[in-house]
């Protein structure tokens with residue numbers, strides 16, 4: 735699916751990957767998680783008839799769009815960007831006391847499936863941490879994430895789920911995410927001799943042959959670019 739999106743991907747992915755998949759995109763702030771998901775989605779959608787949804791819970795649509803233009807990535811018509819306002823609109827219609835944002839997201843996705851049919855193939859959620867902090871009722875969160883990820887797969891979607899992560903820690907917030915997903919892509923910032931280098935490292939990707947090294951990740955004139963391996 736993504737072979738021809740980001741230049742240099744062939745350095746890390748030896749074979750291509752197919753849907754349905756739920757892939758965690760983890761890393762500290764500024765490690766290009768948001769840029770990565772955007773870049774890969776827009777480049778994939780630009781050359782296809784498919785339809786994608788990018789849900790940002792971290793900032794408003796407008797500021798998100800501006801950031802992405804600054805990155806040199808052009809928007810595409812077949813990608814819909816939703817933000818928290820869109821979810822809150824559903825909320826007002828329902829007028830429920832307990833706002834179950836996971837359920838809203840599920841409804842949003844089902845609506846797009848109904849509207850776009852099988853063309854709706856790709857979805858990003860930015861971010862899981864923001865979703866958790868919106869949830870007042872966090873009971874049974876693990877169970878709900880399990881069924882949320884199941885729905886994503888049942889809809890046959892390829893999904894990127896962004897999750898902030900402290901360097902050196904595991905890809906889990908509730909303790910389970912890393913196990914529940916099909917893939918974990920770690921984006922990081924390497925500090926050496928006063929220099930910062932961003933990198934990408936595939937920790938897990940079911941059904942795909944991939945390298946395990948850290949590869950430098952850079953912002954080029956038109957989006958991201960994967961460069962050579964980092965040496966310790």
Ligand SMILES: Nc1ncnc2c1ncn2[C@@H]1O[C@H](COP(=O)(O)OP(=O)(O)O)[C@@H](O)[C@H]1O
Pocket residue numbers: 761762763764765766767768769770804805806953
């Ligand atoms: N045009 C650009 N050229 C180089 N770096 C950029 C450009 N636009 C954004 N960045 C870098 O991208 C970073 C933000 O990336 P972002 O994808 O928002 O990270 P994350 O989502 O992991 O917090 C900024 O800190 C900045 O360093």
Ligand SMILES: [Mg+2]
Pocket residue numbers: 767768769792860
């Ligand atoms: Mg971000």
